[in-house]
Amino acid sequence: MKNYKRHLVTAALPYANGPVHIGHLAGVYVPADIYVRYLRLRGRDVKFICGSDEHGVPITIKARQLGITPQDVVDKYHLIIKDSFERFGISFDIYSRTSSKTHHKTAADFFTKLYNDGKFIEQKSEQYYDEEAKQFLADRYIVGTCPKCGNENAYGDQCEKCGSTLSPTELLNPRSMISGNKPVMRETSHWYLPLDQHEEWLRKWILEDHKEWKTNVYGQCKSWLDGGLQPRAVTRDLDWGVKVPLANAAGKVLYVWFDAPIGYISNTIELLPNEWEKWWKDEETKMVHFIGKDNIVFHCIVFPAMLKAHGDYILPENVPANEFLNLESDKISTSRNWAVWLHEYLDEFPGKEDVLRYVLCANAPETKDNDFTWRDFQTRNNSELVAVFGNFVNRAVVLTQKYFDGKVPAVNGLTEYDEATLKELPVLKKSIEENIETYHFREALKEAMNLARLGNKYLADTEPWKLAKTDMSRVATILNVSLQICANCAIAFEPFLPFSAQKLRYMLGMTDNAKWEELGNAAILPVGHALNEAQLLFDKVEDADIEKQIAKLQATKTANAAAVKPSCEPQKPNCTFDDFMKMDIRTATVLEAERVPKTDKLLKLKIDTGIDTRTIVSGIAEYYSPEDMVGKQICILANLEPRKIKGIESQGMILMAKEPGGKMKIVAPEERLCNGASVG
RNA sequence: GGCGCGGUAGCUCAGAUGGUUAGAGCGCAUGAUUCAUAAUCAUGAGGUCGGCGGUUCAAUCCCGCCCCGCGCUACCA
Numbered sequence: 001m002k003n004y005k006r007h008l009v010t011a012a013l014p015y016a017n018g019p020v021h022i023g024h025l026a027g028v029y030v031p032a033d034i035y036v037r038y039l040r041l042r043g044r045d046v047k048f049i050c051g052s053d054e055h056g057v058p059i060t061i062k063a064r065q066l067g068i069t070p071q072d073v074v075d076k077y078h079l080i081i082k083d084s085f086e087r088f089g090i091s092f093d094i095y096s097r098t099s100s101k102t103h104h105k106t107a108a109d110f111f112t113k114l115y116n117d118g119k120f121i122e123q124k125s126e127q128y129y130d131e132e133a134k135q136f137l138a139d140r141y142i143v144g145t146c147p148k149c150g151n152e153n154a155y156g157d158q159c160e161k162c163g164s165t166l167s168p169t170e171l172l173n174p175r176s177m178i179s180g181n182k183p184v185m186r187e188t189s190h191w192y193l194p195l196d197q198h199e200e201w202l203r204k205w206i207l208e209d210h211k212e213w214k215t216n217v218y219g220q221c222k223s224w225l226d227g228g229l230q231p232r233a234v235t236r237d238l239d240w241g242v243k244v245p246l247a248n249a250a251g252k253v254l255y256v257w258f259d260a261p262i263g264y265i266s267n268t269i270e271l272l273p274n275e276w277e278k279w280w281k282d283e284e285t286k287m288v289h290f291i292g293k294d295n296i297v298f299h300c301i302v303f304p305a306m307l308k309a310h311g312d313y314i315l316p317e318n319v320p321a322n323e324f325l326n327l328e329s330d331k332i333s334t335s336r337n338w339a340v341w342l343h344e345y346l347d348e349f350p351g352k353e354d355v356l357r358y359v360l361c362a363n364a365p366e367t368k369d370n371d372f373t374w375r376d377f378q379t380r381n382n383s384e385l386v387a388v389f390g391n392f393v394n395r396a397v398v399l400t401q402k403y404f405d406g407k408v409p410a411v412n413g414l415t416e417y418d419e420a421t422l423k424e425l426p427v428l429k430k431s432i433e434e435n436i437e438t439y440h441f442r443e444a445l446k447e448a449m450n451l452a453r454l455g456n457k458y459l460a461d462t463e464p465w466k467l468a469k470t471d472m473s474r475v476a477t478i479l480n481v482s483l484q485i486c487a488n489c490a491i492a493f494e495p496f497l498p499f500s501a502q503k504l505r506y507m508l509g510m511t512d513n514a515k516w517e518e519l520g521n522a523a524i525l526p527v528g529h530a531l532n533e534a535q536l537l538f539d540k541v542e543d544a545d546i547e548k549q550i551a552k553l554q555a556t557k558t559a560n561a562a563a564v565k566p567s568c569e570p571q572k573p574n575c576t577f578d579d580f581m582k583m584d585i586r587t588a589t590v591l592e593a594e595r596v597p598k599t600d601k602l603l604k605l606k607i608d609t610g611i612d613t614r615t616i617v618s619g620i621a622e623y624y625s626p627e628d629m630v631g632k633q634i635c636i637l638a639n640l641e642p643r644k645i646k647g648i649e650s651q652g653m654i655l656m657a658k659e660p661g662g663k664m665k666i667v668a669p670e671e672r673l674c675n676g677a678s679v680g
Numbered sequence: 681g682g683c684g685c686g687g688u689a690g691c692u693c694a695g696a697u698g699g700u701u702a703g704a705g706c707g708c709a710u711g712a713u714u715c716a717u718a719a720u721c722a723u724g725a726g727g728u729c730g731g732c733g734g735u736u737c738a739a740u741c742c743c744g745c746c747c748c749g750c751g752c753u754a755c756c757a
Contacts, residue, residue, distance in 0.1 A: 172757095216751090219684045223752075227683075293685090293751070323685080324750075331750095362705085367693085368686045369750055376692075379706065387719050395716045402715075443694070446705070460713075460721040468715090536717065599681055599755045619756025637757085646755060653757050 004286035004317075006045040008279050009036050010264045011090075012291040013053035013098070016077040017062050020084055021339035022372055023332040024292070026360040027322040031441045032290035033090045034361065037495035038436045040091075041516040047279060050085075051096035051267045052078040055241040056256035057138045064177070070240045074099055084343040088353050089498045094271040098242075098259060103266035107259050108245040110310060111234070115246065119309040120191040121231060128168055128183035130176040135251060136237030137168070137176055137183055144171030188237055191244075193258070195229035198305040202229075205315065206300060213300075214439070216367070217321050220296045232302065234258040261303040264289075280313055287316045296321050320439040323365035327372050328553060337556050340372070340549075349545075354497035355381050355538065361445050361496060374546045374553075381541045389452040390537040393489065393504060395459055396482040397534040403468055408483055408529040409476035418481055421458050425451070425488055426520035432492060441496075448492045455485040480527070483508070487524035491516065500537050507532050584639040585655065585679035586610065587669055593626035596646050604648055605629060609638060610676015617650035623664050633668050635679055 011032040014020055020029075029050075036048040054074035063070040074097070082095050097103070114120055128137045168174065176183045206213070206221045213221075234255050235244050241253030253259075269276045279285055289299045299319045307313035326332065332339045345356060359377050362384075363370055400406060414422070428447050435444035464478040486504065491514045494501040505514065509531050510524075518524050588609040596602035601619040603626060616636065635655040642651045655667040669677075 214685095216685050220752080221684095223684045227753080297752085326750095363692065370692080376706090379691095382717095383706065383719090386717060391716060391719045395720080397716095399715050440694095446694090449705085456720055457722095459715075463713080463715090465715040466713095538717085540717065596681095596755080601756050617756085621756090640757065643757065645757085650757075 002286075005282075005284040006279065006286070007036075007039050007047075008268070008285050008287045009039075009046060009048045010287070010289050011048070011050045011092075012289075012295055013051055013260055013263050014081050015056070015058070016052040016054045016074040016081065016097070017059050018077060018334045019080050020342045021332060021334070022327070022342070022345075022356070022360060023325045023339065025088075025342060025356070026325040026364050026370075026372070027292040028290050029085065029088075029090050030357055030360045031320070031322065031364060031439070034441050034444075034495045035288070035290070035436060035439070037091060037498065038516070041491070041494060041514055043516070047093045047268065047271065048091060049094060049264050049267050049271070050090075050092045051094070051098065051263055052081060053256070053260045053263060054078065054097050054099045055253070055259055057141065057236075057238065057240075060238070060240045061141070061177070071099065080343055084346060087346050088342060089357070091498075094267050096263075096267040096270050098263045098266070100266065100270065102270045103259075103263055104242050106266040106269060107242040107254055107262045110262050110265075110306070111242075111254060111258075112245050114193075114306070114309050115191070117309075117311075119193070120234065121194050122189055122191055123231075123233075124187050124189045126185045127188050127237065128174065128176075129186035129188075130179050130181060130183050132176075132179040132181055135178075135239070136186070136188055137178070138236060138238055139168050141177045142168045142171060142174050142183060143177055144174040190233045190235045190252070192231035193234050193302070193305060193309070194231045195302065195305055196231060198308065199225060199229050201308065202301060202305065205304070210318075213318060214320060214367075216293060216323065217296055217300060217319055220293070221300045224297055224301055229301070232257075257298055257302065258306070261298065261306070283314060285314055287314055289316050289319045291319060291321045293321050293323050318439070323367070323369045325360075325363075325365050325370055325372050328374070328550075329371055336560055338553070338560075348549075351499075352381075352541075354500045355385060355541070357497060358385055358445070361441055364442050366440070366442055374549045378541045378543075378546045381538065384449065385538040386540055388449060388456065389489065389493075389500075392452045392455040392459070393486050393507070393537055394534060396455065396479065396486050397507060397531060399464060400479050400483060400531060401534060403464075403472070403475055404479065406531045408525045408527055408531070409479050410527045411477050411480045412473045414477065414481075417461065418477065421454060422481065422484070422522040424454050425485070425522065428454075429488075429492070429520040432519075436495070445496050448489070448496060451485060451489050451492055455482055455489075458482060458485070480525075481522070483525055483531075484522050488519055488521070490514065491519045491524075503535070503537060507535060581680070582639075583637055586636055586638045586675075587673050587677040587679065588634055588636050588638075588675050590629045590632050590634060593629035595621060595626060596648065599646060602646060603629065605654070607634070607636065607652075608675050609636065609652075610674060611638070614651040615648065616652045616654060617645040617648050618654045618656075620654070620656065620664060620666075624666070632666065633672050633675075635667050635669070 009032060012028050014024060032048070036046055039046040052074065059073050060070050063073045066073070078097050085092065085095060128142055129135070130137055174183055175181065203225050206218070207225065211218065235249070235252045236255045237251055238253050239251065241256065242259050244252040244254060265280060268279055272279065291299050296319070299316065304315050307315060324332070327338060327340060330338055346353070349355065355377070359372070359380050362380060363372065363376065400409070428451055431447045432444045435441070435447060459482060462478045464475045467475050467478070487508055487510065490501050490504040490508060490510060493504070494514050501514070508525060509529060586609055588607045590605050590607050591613065592606040594604050596604050596617060599621070601621045603618055603621050603624065605616045605618060607614060607616055637653040637655065640653045642649050644650070656664045657667050658664045
């Protein structure tokens with residue numbers, strides 16, 4: 001393996017439209033912090049970079065809803081996030097923000113370089129424009145009726161009611177969120193990063209040179225590469241963000257995905273104005289991005305393509321992305337308030353930063369989505385942290401206080417068993433190292449816990465409290481060995497549980513900074529060295545604490561259920577009799593029906609309309625099988641403009657009644673009539 | 681529908697380039713112990729390694745099909 005001179009570690013920039021929750025922590029910040037703390041302990045040259053991602057449309061929308069400016073929104077959340085990370089012991093070397101001057105300049109310069117080098121392509125496209133507000137509308141700024149579920153408040157990119165992904169042009173009755181007017185299509189031009197031109201080297205770089213990446217990351221990349229990369233717009237028509245640094249680009253900003261990863265660079269510049277370049281441009285820097293699985297494509301494909309297009313930059317050596325954490329069996333959701341918020345946890349569980357760090361690491365979603373439950377939190381605290389780690393330390397220290405007045409006793413000859421026990425220390429050290437360096441933090445933590453287990457077993461087997469009646473010299477040896485194991489714990493746990501490790505170091509009177517090289521050593525504490533008062537490393541978490549949290553979540557659930565009580569859609573605006581008479585609705589009978597291949601919802605129907613025999617494609621396969629349909633009499637909108645669906649021309653639309661929940665049934669005459677009877 | 685990741689003890693997860701008894705922690709049972717926050721230590725019970733086929737002397741691990749969970753993506757006039 002290559003011997004790197006320095007390590008640049010980045011953690012995904014949190015989006016500043018809400019606080020940080022346990023999902024973010026388990027996926028990104030806890031593992032990244034463990035990795036960085038470990039590297040520092042080993043004396044490596046390392047910088048840990050993060051900051052708030054403060055641009056993009058959702059922030060402007062939140063500002064509009066609250067009647068404040070986007071800057072107010074990001075100021076608020078930036079502070080909450082930064083403060084909660086600090087209190088939680090996430091040891092960034094810098095936590096800055098993309099609204100900083102440095103970032104605006106860095107991002108603009110990056111764009112300019114690529115622009116001057118001809119790395120972009122310029123393309124014109126038609127986009128919705130609000131004539132009153134005189135601006136182009138981002139997808140999120142257009143609301144309309146969802147073509148899929150009929151929700152009248154679907155956004156231009158997504159319907160939050162049925163969850164489907166949309167494009168603004170699909171919305172029925174689109175209107176601008178700014179003026180409420182119907183937007184018009186207008187031509188605009190944007191710059192695109194032609195990812196397709198980067199496909200070849202990306203393919204080699206990832207698929208051949210980085211087979212060691214985690215399977216989820218590698219597989220996701222392969223999937224994208226095999227699907228063929230498309231050019232991606234790097235600019236948007238919006239007034240919140242980094243202005244596009246070109247004369248003819250008024251009202252345009254860098255698209256947030258282009259702007260945000262450059263934030264890693266900007267924040268490094270802010271931290272090290274004079275020597276940042278060696279961290280980003282020297283092959284002897286090992287760069288690692290910690291992210292969640294939703295960010296894989298940006299960090300493995302898009303950002304590397306940007307860096308490569310620029311030319312001077314190194315590429316990440318690894319991108320250890322985690323999966324998602326669920327909360328009590330449900331997806332964590334900011335909008336549904338289904339989360340454990342870090343700043344609230346810190347207030348409600350003072351002094352228990354490490355408990356959360358422990359639980360989130362021990363149960364981290366490293367290979368698949370995992371579930372956080374408060375019961376598990378309690379169990380892990382009480383039967384692992386308290387019973388194994390805290391208890392062992394307490395036993396060793398209390399026994400020493402009792403028999404040797406709190407001074408480390410001398411070793412009077414080691415037995416074979418003592419030596420076998422001490423021999424385990426370097427073995428565990430090596431295992432922890434290997435696991436951390438390959439991003440197996442859960443396993444590494446387990447090995448650290450094995451140090452404490454080793455200590456408990458040693459005490460149980462040697463029984464110093466019995467020997468104290470007969471052989472104090474042997475007791476001295478036993479407690480020396482036990483305390484050395486405690487001292488080892490104080491080093492090994494530092495990356496995982498920094499607060500408790502600090503507390504333990506104080507208790508053991510270890511005043512200097514922890515050094516990783518000392519781990520595995522059987523003589524860290526000198527004989528005669530005075531310990532401090534014994535104090536408990538961890539307290540039990542009581543049932544009442546947990547029940548309070550569960551009740552809090554239950555209240556959220558109840559509130560959410562009340563909020564989404566299904567109700568039928570409001571009435572649409574009036575139409576005229578003439579409008580209605582334009583529609584030619586007829587009875588018809590289904591002659592043949594078959595599934596449209598490679599679709600979930602589509603049936604291809606051959607129907608007798610009384611006028612002719614024609615084909616209609618309809619999205620009803622979830623509710624009707626082809627066999628159900630054959631022979632059924634139905635009503636159709638006969639004079640609907642034909643449209644190609646999955647390559648098949650559909651000549652009309654079947655009338656369906658649909659419940660708010662989504663269930664659909666055919667609308668048909670009460671008794672069978674002839675085909676072609678008009679409905680009105 | 682396509683693609684990716686996952687489906688291993690009651691729970692949370694390791695693991696094996698295919699090879700004699702598949703591992704850990706928690707939980708459970710029994711025993712030991714009392715220095716310790718009733719904390720610890722030992723022993724044990726508990727798994728046709730998602731289902732069905734195939735390749736192989738041998739498959740939980742390879743191949744095919746299917747089912748389930750998560751994600752990306754297509755379709756719904």
